[in-house]
Amino acid sequence: MSRTYLPGILAMAAIVVASNILVQFLFGQWLTWGAFTYPLAFLVTDVMNRIYGVAAARRVVLVGFVVGLICSLIGTQIMGEFGPLVTVRIAVGSGIAFLVAQMIDVSTFAALRGGAWWRAPLVSTLVGSTLDTALFFSIAFSGALSFVHPATDVSWASEVLPLLGSGPEAPLWVSLAVADWMVKLTLALAALIPFRMITARMARAA
Numbered sequence: 001m002s003r004t005y006l007p008g009i010l011a012m013a014a015i016v017v018a019s020n021i022l023v024q025f026l027f028g029q030w031l032t033w034g035a036f037t038y039p040l041a042f043l044v045t046d047v048m049n050r051i052y053g054v055a056a057a058r059r060v061v062l063v064g065f066v067v068g069l070i071c072s073l074i075g076t077q078i079m080g081e082f083g084p085l086v087t088v089r090i091a092v093g094s095g096i097a098f099l100v101a102q103m104i105d106v107s108t109f110a111a112l113r114g115g116a117w118w119r120a121p122l123v124s125t126l127v128g129s130t131l132d133t134a135l136f137f138s139i140a141f142s143g144a145l146s147f148v149h150p151a152t153d154v155s156w157a158s159e160v161l162p163l164l165g166s167g168p169e170a171p172l173w174v175s176l177a178v179a180d181w182m183v184k185l186t187l188a189l190a191a192l193i194p195f196r197m198i199t200a201r202m203a204r205a206a
Contacts, residue, residue, distance in 0.1 A: 009063050020072070022034040031179050046105070057106045089139060089148050094136060105124045118196075122192060125191065129185065132184070160172075
């Protein structure tokens with residue numbers, strides 16, 4: 001693998017490791033700190049895609065997937081107050097969601113590459129982020145997918161409460177998913193600024 005991709009690889013690995021650690025700490029009632037770091041993975045993927053192309057972006061995604069898998073496997077072996085820090089369903093959901101969402105992001109970016117500079121990173125991140133949230137929270141917490149790992153107790157996530165504390169009634173995991181998705185959409189817009197700055201600088205240096 002080319003040393004040219006090393007900064008992207010290191011950045012992706014750092015984001016995945018940090019997110020796996022920060023997801024254990026709550027921010028308010030509906031979010032974890034990991035919700036603010038994980039979306040940066042899309043920024044790294046899109047920068048690599050713009051500067052080095054689809055193949056390089058996919059390589060970086062695969063590195064992130066492997067690092068995330070290792071973190072999840074370690075987490076399933078560490079026991080906390082209520083059981084493993086990472087349940088099997090969370091590990092499976094995290095891996096599938098990351099790989100599918102990031103690969104779709106790469107393909108969407110490539111399809112929109114020739115348009116306005118902001119269109120490819122914005123649309124690809126919005127599509128990828130939506131897929132990531134839907135896949136992860138459904139696989140990890142939905143009662144309908146309990147067959148993924150029947151031994152994992154997710155009854156707490158099915159408690160019916162007002163959506164985000166004030167909306168229509170919905171399972172708790174839906175509120176967690178909606179809050180996570182809203183953060184991702186906000187960061188997708190905010191990430192356009194560093195995307196433009198980083199790609200411009202890297203293009204000049206190339």
